[in-house]
Amino acid sequence: MIIKTYFPVRVLTNQDLEKEFPEWSADKIGQKVGIISRHVASEDETPLDLAEKACLCLFQDHPEVKESVDYLLFCTQNPDYILPGNSSILQNRLGLPTSIGALDYNLGCSGYIYGLSLAKGLLLGHIAKGVLLVTAEAYTKRINRKDKGNRSIFGDAATATFLTEEDAGKIGEFVLGTDGSGAGNLIIKNGGLRCPEGGDEEKTYGSGNVYTDHDLFMDGPEIFNFTIDVVPSLVKETLKKNQLGLDDVKMVVPHQANSYILGFLRKMMRIPEDRFYLNMENTGNTVSSTIPIALADLLESGRIHQGDKVLVTGFGVGYSYGATVLTI
Amino acid sequence: MTDEKKIELLAELFEVDESEITPDKLLSELKWDSMNMLGLIALFKSECDIKLPASKIRSFVTVNDILKEMQ
Numbered sequence: 385m386i387i388k389t390y391f392p393v394r395v396l397t398n399q400d401l402e403k404e405f406p407e408w409s410a411d412k413i414g415q416k417v418g419i420i421s422r423h424v425a426s427e428d429e430t431p432l433d434l435a436e437k438a439c440l441c442l443f444q445d446h447p448e449v450k451e452s453v454d455y456l457l458f459c460t461q462n463p464d465y466i467l468p469g470n471s472s473i474l475q476n477r478l479g480l481p482t483s484i485g486a487l488d489y490n491l492g493c494s495g496y497i498y499g500l501s502l503a504k505g506l507l508l509g510h511i512a513k514g515v516l517l518v519t520a521e522a523y524t525k526r527i528n529r530k531d532k533g534n535r536s537i538f539g540d541a542a543t544a545t546f547l548t549e550e551d552a553g554k555i556g557e558f559v560l561g562t563d564g565s566g567a568g569n570l571i572i573k574n575g576g577l578r579c580p581e582g583g584d585e586e587k588t589y590g591s592g593n594v595y596t597d598h599d600l601f602m603d604g605p606e607i608f609n610f611t612i613d614v615v616p617s618l619v620k621e622t623l624k625k626n627q628l629g630l631d632d633v634k635m636v637v638p639h640q641a642n643s644y645i646l647g648f649l650r651k652m653m654r655i656p657e658d659r660f661y662l663n664m665e666n667t668g669n670t671v672s673s674t675i676p677i678a679l680a681d682l683l684e685s686g687r688i689h690q691g692d693k694v695l696v697t698g699f700g701v702g703y704s705y706g707a708t709v710l711t712i
Numbered sequence: 713m714t715d716e717k718k719i720e721l722l723a724e725l726f727e728v729d730e731s732e733i734t735p736d737k738l739l740s741e742l743k744w745d746s747m748n749m750l751g752l753i754a755l756f757k758s759e760c761d762i763k764l765p766a767s768k769i770r771s772f773v774t775v776n777d778i779l780k781e782m783q
Contacts, residue, residue, distance in 0.1 A: 416747050533746050590746035605749050605766035612757055644747065648754045 385551040385710075386446055387680040390438035390542045391423040391667065396524075398536070405532045408591075413536055418643025422539025422668030424524045431460045431520035432470045434542035436477050439518065442544045443478075449546050450478075455512035456486040457502055459495035459519045459672045461701070462526065463488060474518065485512065492570070493639045493700025495519055495672030499545075500555055500696075500708060507552035517545040519672035523600055526572055530586075530594035534602060537642055539668030543676035556693075556709035557625040559618055566703035569606040573597040607700070608645055614705050616653050618697055622707040630655065633709065634692035635682060639699055640664040640674035661687075671700070679710075688712050713760065718782045721759060722775065725751045735776035742775075752778070 398410035398420055414420050425434065435458065443450045458471035469488035474480075485506075491498050496519055503515040520542035527534045573579045574597045583597025595601050615638070623630060636655055638646055643662055650660045663678050670677060675696050682688045690712055697707035723730040726742045742748075749769050756764040760783050772778055 603766055604746050605753055605769055608750050608753050
């Protein structure tokens with residue numbers, strides 16, 4: 385498995401936010417949520433552009449991969465157009481053969497886990513020999529400028545993961561879940577057919593955060609309750625399904641939601657701090673890209689090695705959640 | 713849970729002296745922000761094993777509203 389990441393050049397620091405919101409201690413919030421800075425896509429930069437750059441980085445370092453891709457999976461909730469999907473446009477931009485399969489799927493923080501499950505099925509079902517799994521998101525474009533809470537949490541990024549049949553054999557059993565009763569708690573209402581327009585009036589929530597129906601809305605307390613309800617049992621079930629104990633796992637890599645929530649979940653699950661990976665300090669919550677960013681970071685820094693088992697778990701918008709165990 | 717323990721936990725959450733945690737104190741006079749709402753959820757879960765729905769949190773006006781829910 386090869387993973388490459390790409391971050392937009394523009395960086396938004398807590399100090400930048402504090403200038404915009406002088407009454408608000410961005411640094412203090414930063415300490416609590418574990419984020420000091422985050423990358424933000426420029427005005428004319430979309431997740432598709434970020435994805436293209438992540439893929440080009442991958443092809444540059446591993447030129448042999450380009451010819452081996454025969455299936456492209458593109459995870460985003462912010463495509464360039466309603467139709468066609470980003471995956472078709474990316475196939476053309478990257479110069480991949482027209483003989484490849486390609487599809488978009490709309491998931492957020494669980495997106496990488498679902499992507500791995502799809503890739504495993506495609507590879508072990510002999511439908512594909514080389515899957516390029518792309519995650520790309522730019523939530524910052526969907527956050528109201530006056531929503532300091534979400535602006536402090538989310539960052540933009542893209543990742544590209546290449547998987548072969550051999551890699552698929554190292555992806556363990558999955559536990560997946562979906563609970564649409566939480567759909568309204570993390571939502572952008574407008575833009576689809578249900579709410580094509582309206583909802584222009586500004587509403588406030590939390591600590592004076594402002595949003596309209598055109599913007600991202602996240603009910604933080606409800607999302608926290610969802611993670612408390614779901615994540616500990618998800619991790620437990622995943623270990624059981626893979627016939628492993630917590631001690632068999634070198635590292636748990638959760639979706640990097642924010643470090644306050646993750647710290648609480650870690651204590652609930654009694655996972656030692658040094659085996660529960662947090663790395664959102666300079667990237668923030670990049671939605672579907674947090675897990676591959678963390679994996680790439682762990683591989684590059686030599687904190688995980690060949691043969692190590694890593695439990696990965698994603699959870700969020702939908703609600704949608706999932707987990708599996710990777711053997712590196 | 714004793715009243716003293718409840719007040720100690722809330723003083724820690726709001727980062728104020730225990731003397732400031734009085735039943736009739738308005739939450740708006742304390743730091744009643746998103747992070748402290750998450751902190752209250754964590755406190756109820758870890759100390760009382762109670763799930764605190766967002767709608768309940770938003771109905772709290774005074775310290776007493778919280779104290780009544782703590783067990």
